[in-house]
């Protein structure tokens with residue numbers, strides 16, 4: 519599903535538009551011209567449906583150079599091993615979360631508690647995989663003719679990253695589970711999620727003049743994305759905790 523000149527939705531679960539497996543987050547394909555990148559990889563339970571959507575959109579999966587992971591949770595990362603194997607792409611995630619995935623540390627990525635609570639089937643496991651690009655805050659990642667900047671915004675998870683892109687259709691923010699439609703946030707009761715971290719870091723998203731906001735779940739917005747982001751930034755200035763999208 520084409521969203522802008524250079525962004526396609528190729529995966530999405532029941533908390534999105536249910537394009538692929540029910541457990542998948544939104545998975546976006548970024549078309550940088552010569553090179554492609556994926557933002558997130560889904561949970562990995564949908565077989566080759568994400569790849570099939572990439573091909574159906576007219577792209578050769580072998581041109582995908584990077585899988586840009588927003589954070590370590592299974593619904594975003596579980597699909598990375600298969601996608602890496604089929605595309606030859608390298609995986610990028612915060613340097614703070616890279617080791618969790620290299621050793622498939624289910625406790626640190628919150629999978630143990632999520633599975634216990636019924637978010638995933640009891641048989642679901644994630645496979646360890648290599649992270650070739652452990653990212654530092656503000657690191658730039660070229661994807662063909664596009665420049666992607668990794669902004670560390672811990673809060674939803676220990677190393678959550680929002681990817682800022684100057685695209686052909688404006689400025690995009692791929693916000694993972696940090697900020698959603700109408701400024702809702704993604705605070706969890708699991709290792710790595712912290713209201714204090716949110717409070718310290720959310721201000722990094724102010725003043726970015728984002729047009730399109732592409733979060734990891736729920737509604738995405740093609741214009742005025744900064745309006746939604748600003749609502750989240752403002753909500754941290756009050757006494758009560760901001761509205762949480764994850765219940």
Ligand SMILES: [Zn+2]
Pocket residue numbers: 589591674675695
């Ligand atoms: Zn998450």
